[in-house]
Amino acid sequence: MIRFLIFFIGLSLFSCAENKTSSPVFPSKIEGKQVPVSAKITEDKAIKDFIAPYKERIDDEMNKVLSYTPKILSKTDGEYNTPIGNMMADAVLEMAQPIFHQRTTKNIDAVLLNHGGIRANIDKGDITTKTAYNIMPFENEVVIVEITGAKLNDLFTYLTKAKRAHPIAGMQLILDKNNQIKKATIQGKPVDKNKTYYIATSDFLQQGGDNMLFFAHPKNLTILDYKLRNLFIDYFSKHPKINPIKDQRFIKE
Structure with missing residues (x-):
């Protein structure tokens, strides 16, 4: 048996050595076919039964009611x-101010997020945990940048x-009719x-x-280890009713 193994290993090494000096081998033909996902594919009951308790737990958490809004909220x-x-x-x-102040004794002056980061509307009615995941599906975190007046x-x-x-807070910008x-x-x-x-923003925008680009090289950077999605969940939980309005923080006359 041992002799057989030695012979086999030697033969394998010899074959590998031979391949190094031979011409490269390429596939002569590649075939594939599309398998559409449809109702014809039957579910696997064993798998379904296995994940059922986990799905139920996740559904309960995602559908937990945190707050309420009397109107549809859209970024348009x-x-x-x-x-x-x-x-x-x-x-x-x-939500970020008390954390930042506790760590640094400083105060947040303003907030800037990005319009494109709002990924969904908030429908009229109950606001749930899922709502926060819908509007902020990314793993972005809150950071505080210290920047100069310039x-x-x-x-x-x-x-x-x-x-x-x-989205801005803590600042006001008014443009004239010529966009100045x-x-x-x-x-x-x-x-x-x-x-x-001190400006609060997301780690994505800071980078x-x-x-x-004005966020790229701040004088100081404070990472709160606080995901925006979790922040919104905490904010909704704190406020039984969410009813924001348009105001004068950024307008054109």
């Missing part, structure tokens, strides 16, 4: 600011050129180029997502 509800965008930015400011002005310039309802900045304030005051400001 306004040109420069929308109720859903305002709610999301306000939620970040409200960078903050770049932020306002970006919003002016974008002309989109990016008429008023730009943070916490109700003009930008001070000699100061630094230059949506071309928000």
